Amino acid sequence: MSIDTTWKYDEKYVEDFSDKQNEPKWLKDQRLSASRLAEKLEMPKPEKTNIKTWNFTEFEHEGTPKESFSSSEELHEQVQGLIDKNAAQQNLLVQRDGQTVLYEASSTLEEQGVIFTDIATAAIEHSDLLERYFMGNAVQVDEHRFTALNVALMNGGTFIYVPKNVKVEAPLQTIYWLEQADMGLFNHVVIVAEANSEVTYLENYVSYDTETPSVVNAIAEVYAEEGANVSFGGVDHLEKATTVYTNRRGYALKDASIDWALGQMNEGNTVSDNTTALVGDGSTSDKKSVAIGRGEQSQNFWAHIIQFGKNTDGQILTHGVMKDKASAIFNGVNKIEHGATKANGEQTERVLMLSERARGDANPILLIDEDDVTAGHAASVGRVDPVQLYYMMSRGIPQTEAERLIIHGFLAPVVDALPIQAVKDRLTEVIERKVY
């Protein structure tokens, strides 16, 4: 195994960790098997991005024990900023270094039979249910070293289960807050929406230490069963010494929909995979993501919709802003499988370059194994349109302000789609800070 000799998270460590958490046997077995796999498997090889020199090994796996808070008032000021305090119904989970420190849920959730809890609690209290979906159809443990490590070292996450025909009105929000500077978070989210149910989930990843190396490895599995609708919002804003591997996967059955709105604002090196399988006929996915690259960070984004079902619809929109010496590869793939008649797949990838030294590649790919489909793509990499600038300036708006408006507008598709006002506002602030 090419992991260096200081690696302390071996099989023995994993076993002890699982025991300490009182996990059911199935989970412990999966962890141990994943731990062995991780030793054998290679890292993923994202196209055109060399991740070999990135830090994936230097981190602490166990955070110091945390006290819980009784109200959001006691949280870190910036964490508080992500919460809509005046919301009529608050469904909120705050995890600090992987441990739940605040939980608020409306009584409606319980009445509806909805489960919204951290993954460690779910493993104990809803063991059978979690086992049925954990590392299910959406993601395989042996894809590469990171998927295996996520299972072996899982130390945070959320489990959401929505029974059939239940519509959850207020969004469910989890904030994953890294306080301990060297904390390595192996986060795992599982969302199950049974037939004809509806749920909106929003996750925030935040950290505030800019210098200490750490690692975040996050997997989310979303299962939308027949006729279910899942909206998934994510805003990642981890600091620059944190290496991030994030993998968000969706699996949609007949007439189900899984929509994504991702604000990918990490300051450090990031590999992101977002793949949705439209398995059932008539299923749909609308994936929107925006990203900003700055400084010297390197990022690789993979947006993928695989269409198996007939009459499926896959929409991908990716907008990136690149400045300084940052580089990013944006890969978008619509894959339409044989037999997926009347499927439609469309994607748009646009990259706005704000610096000569930045690099941004947009690679839209359509892979189609069926004749009776419609598909299209558009891609562009360029600077702010001088004619747009002229138009705005002709109304008296100074150039920098006009550029600012254009950039915010360019990133608006995701900001507008997020379900919580406080998170929209913070994302707008983050964009403002990163671009200027």
Next chain:
Amino acid sequence: MATPNLKIENLHVEIEGTEIIKGFDLEMNGGEIHAIMGPNGTGKSTLASAVMGHPKYEITKGTITLDGEDVLDMEVDERARAGLFLAMQYPSEVSGVTNSDFMRSAINAKRGEGNEIQLMKFIRQMDEKMNMLEIDESFSQRYLNEGFSGGEKKRNEILQLLMMEPKIAILDEIDSGLDIDALKVVSKGVNDMKSPDFGCLIITHYQRLLNYITPDKVHVMMQGRIVKSGGAELAQRLENEGYEWIKEELGIENERVGEPQE
């Protein structure tokens, strides 16, 4: 407030090395409405864009002043804040920026820091003007010109004109692609601006807009300059007789610029 004055003298404009405007002169004051007419390709729109400062146009000779201030020395945004306005023939679409945010930024840029317009006052003003132009209220939250029909774009330009209250406005073919009802609405907007503090230069090749907005002066443009000026009756004659008589009178064979003379 002194009456606004726009003065253009011996203006020469090139686009990508080809001279389009060749010695253009015009002076206009607040309270006046001037119309520039002429067939296609005679440099009318180039003139409008050059006055506003479009990046593609290069001014090689001549002067433009607004109230004695050198316009050519100003950036585009400075020209606007000095009181110039151009209602564009093809306004840009800007995704993700609402009409309302755009207009508020423009108004605040003009008013300056610390003197921003109160939000409620802004909303009231915008509602009032949108009402006058028979624009649906959903308009303010739509993205700037994105997916607008031709007519909606023109109305939006006039809405901006009413909100910005410039000293001198140039309307570049504001009538093209408008049906008669829209034309009336747009004209109502412009007529509403009429005052000694406001001058308007209307660029058109049809006379019909001038049925609703009566010009004080009408200029005919050919070969990149004004070849004939007159009063409102000149526009009427052009409507009845076309441009041929002017070409004959002046011995012009090809009125167009930017292409080889026949």
